[in-house]
Amino acid sequence: MLQLYNVTKIYPNSIPALLDVSLRIQRGEFVFLVGPSGAGKTTLTKLILREELPTRGQILFNGKSITRLRPSEVPYLRRRIGVIFQDFRLLPNKTAYENVAFALEVTGASRREIRRAVPAVLARVGLADRAHLFPAQLSGGEQQRVCVARAIVNNPLLLIADEPTGNLDPENSWQLMRLFEEINRGGTTILMATHAWDIVDQMKKRVVALSHGRIVRDEQEGAYGYGA
Amino acid sequence: MALRPGTVLYHLREAGLSIIRNGWLALASTGVVTVALLIFGGSLLFVLNTHHVIGDIESKVEISVFLKSDVSPRDVEALGTRLQQRPEVAEVRFISKEEALQIVKQDLGDKADLLAGMEKDNPLPDTYRVRTHHADQVAALAAEVATWPGVEQVRYGQEVVERLLAVTRWARLVGAGAMFFLAGAAVFLIATTIRLSVYARRREISIMKMLGATNWFVRSPFLLEGVILGLTGGLVAVGLTMAGYFPLVSVLESALPFFRLVSERQVLLPVFGGLVLFGLILGTLGSFISVHRFLKV
Known part of the structure; x- marks a missing residue:
C-alpha cells in the first residue's frame, strides 16, 4: 500500500535527512518507526503527506505516485491519511465535537453526514460524554483521543502518528496504544514514529529503525533495541 | 467541490468573524473604498451633468452673422437668400439694427434711457440669426460664412461650449487621478486586512491543509472577507451619493429652473450600480493579492 523506492531528501545547506530509503508497508500493517532525534522520522512523514517533495526517489501510496501528484490532487491524498501529532494541534476555540466535525467540513461533507459520523467516532474513542467540552477542559489523554477521532473520522487507509505519546503519562499512553490496536484491527494501516521504547518492546509489531537518514533495521515483532 | 449550503x-x-476580529482595520479599508468611490461617483455625476448642459446649449446654438454697416439693403437681402439656400440651414431670421436696439432696450429695462438718442446714430449692426439642423454643423458653417463679403463677424455658442468641455476634461482628469490613487490605497488596505486575517489564522490553516482541505476551501473565507469589505464600501458610497445628490437636484430645480440636473433613473441606475460593482472589484482584488502572496497552499 505504501512503497518508497530509493528516497533521498536533502534540505538546502544541510546534511541529507533521508538517504536512499526503500520501504514497503502492506495494507493492515502496524509499523513502529524508531530512531534518535534527527534520524529522519519526521521527514519521512512529511514526504508521505506531500508536505515536502523528495530530492530523489519515488513514493507510491495505494498504487499512485505521491511525487507526481498535481497540487490540486494533494488534498485528496491527505483525506486518505489520518495524522496525529505529539502536540495535538486541536483548535482551542472549538469543542471536541467541532474539532472532529471540522475534518468533515473541510471535505465538504453535508451536515447530515457530520451529525451521523462525529458522535459515532467520539464514542469509538471513548469520549461520547466529553463531546461538548473545549480542549482546555480535557486532559492530555482525552485531547489526544479527540485527535485520533479527527484522524479516523474520514476512514483513512493510513494513520500516521508522530510521537503521539510524547506528551502523555504511561497510563494514557497505553490507553492510546489499545485504541491504535483496535483501529488497526479494523483494517487501517498504522505508521507510528516514536521514542517510547517500552511501548515498542511490548507491542511486538514491525519495527523500522532509522539512523542518520538510513534504514538500519527492519524486523517483524521487533524491539526498540540497542538500548537507544 | 460542490457548493453545499452548509x-x-x-x-x-x-469571513464575518474575521472582519469583527480585525475591527479597526476593516473599518479603515471600507472607509477608503467609500471615499474612493465617492470621488469616482461625484466626478462621474459632474461630467454627466456638464455633458447634459452642453447638449442643451448646443441644441439651442444659433449663429449670429453680424453684417458690415456699409452693405446696401439689396446685398443684405442677397445674403439672407444665400444663407437660406444652404442645405444644413434650418431657419434664418433677420434682425435689423433698429430691432436690435429695441432688444437691447428691453434687456436694460428701466435703464433704457441710457440709450436715448441712439436711434439717430445706431451703432448696432444688422444681424442674421441662423439655426442649423444639427449642432455639429455649426462650426463649419460659421467659419465659411465669416469669409463671405459684407460679413463683419460671426459668433456662436462656441466659447461657452468649449469652456464647459475644458471643465469636464479637468474634472475627468482630477477625478480619475484621485480615484486611481485612492483605489490603489483601498486595494492595499484590504490586502493588509486580509493578510492579518491569514496571519491570525495560520494555525487553523495548517490544520485545514493537514485534514485535506482544497486550496479553494482554505482561501474562500479570506476572499469573501475582501468581497464583503469592498461591497460594504460600495454600498455606503452609493448611499452617501444618493443622500447628497437628490436633495441637490430638487434644490436646483426650484432655485434655477432652467438648469436641470440629470435625474432620470435609467441614467443614474448604471452609475450607482457601477459604484457598487467597483467596490466589489476593489475588495476582490485586494483579497486576491493577499491570498496569493501570503497563503501558499
Whole structure:
C-alpha cells in the first residue's frame, strides 16, 4: 500500500535527512518507526503527506505516485491519511465535537453526514460524554483521543502518528496504544514514529529503525533495541 | 467541490468573524473604498451633468452673422437668400439694427434711457440669426460664412461650449487621478486586512491543509472577507451619493429652473450600480493579492 523506492531528501545547506530509503508497508500493517532525534522520522512523514517533495526517489501510496501528484490532487491524498501529532494541534476555540466535525467540513461533507459520523467516532474513542467540552477542559489523554477521532473520522487507509505519546503519562499512553490496536484491527494501516521504547518492546509489531537518514533495521515483532 | 449550503454558510461565518476580529482595520479599508468611490461617483455625476448642459446649449446654438454697416439693403437681402439656400440651414431670421436696439432696450429695462438718442446714430449692426439642423454643423458653417463679403463677424455658442468641455476634461482628469490613487490605497488596505486575517489564522490553516482541505476551501473565507469589505464600501458610497445628490437636484430645480440636473433613473441606475460593482472589484482584488502572496497552499 505504501512503497518508497530509493528516497533521498536533502534540505538546502544541510546534511541529507533521508538517504536512499526503500520501504514497503502492506495494507493492515502496524509499523513502529524508531530512531534518535534527527534520524529522519519526521521527514519521512512529511514526504508521505506531500508536505515536502523528495530530492530523489519515488513514493507510491495505494498504487499512485505521491511525487507526481498535481497540487490540486494533494488534498485528496491527505483525506486518505489520518495524522496525529505529539502536540495535538486541536483548535482551542472549538469543542471536541467541532474539532472532529471540522475534518468533515473541510471535505465538504453535508451536515447530515457530520451529525451521523462525529458522535459515532467520539464514542469509538471513548469520549461520547466529553463531546461538548473545549480542549482546555480535557486532559492530555482525552485531547489526544479527540485527535485520533479527527484522524479516523474520514476512514483513512493510513494513520500516521508522530510521537503521539510524547506528551502523555504511561497510563494514557497505553490507553492510546489499545485504541491504535483496535483501529488497526479494523483494517487501517498504522505508521507510528516514536521514542517510547517500552511501548515498542511490548507491542511486538514491525519495527523500522532509522539512523542518520538510513534504514538500519527492519524486523517483524521487533524491539526498540540497542538500548537507544 | 460542490457548493453545499452548509459550506457556504461556514465560509460566510468565518469571513464575518474575521472582519469583527480585525475591527479597526476593516473599518479603515471600507472607509477608503467609500471615499474612493465617492470621488469616482461625484466626478462621474459632474461630467454627466456638464455633458447634459452642453447638449442643451448646443441644441439651442444659433449663429449670429453680424453684417458690415456699409452693405446696401439689396446685398443684405442677397445674403439672407444665400444663407437660406444652404442645405444644413434650418431657419434664418433677420434682425435689423433698429430691432436690435429695441432688444437691447428691453434687456436694460428701466435703464433704457441710457440709450436715448441712439436711434439717430445706431451703432448696432444688422444681424442674421441662423439655426442649423444639427449642432455639429455649426462650426463649419460659421467659419465659411465669416469669409463671405459684407460679413463683419460671426459668433456662436462656441466659447461657452468649449469652456464647459475644458471643465469636464479637468474634472475627468482630477477625478480619475484621485480615484486611481485612492483605489490603489483601498486595494492595499484590504490586502493588509486580509493578510492579518491569514496571519491570525495560520494555525487553523495548517490544520485545514493537514485534514485535506482544497486550496479553494482554505482561501474562500479570506476572499469573501475582501468581497464583503469592498461591497460594504460600495454600498455606503452609493448611499452617501444618493443622500447628497437628490436633495441637490430638487434644490436646483426650484432655485434655477432652467438648469436641470440629470435625474432620470435609467441614467443614474448604471452609475450607482457601477459604484457598487467597483467596490466589489476593489475588495476582490485586494483579497486576491493577499491570498496569493501570503497563503501558499
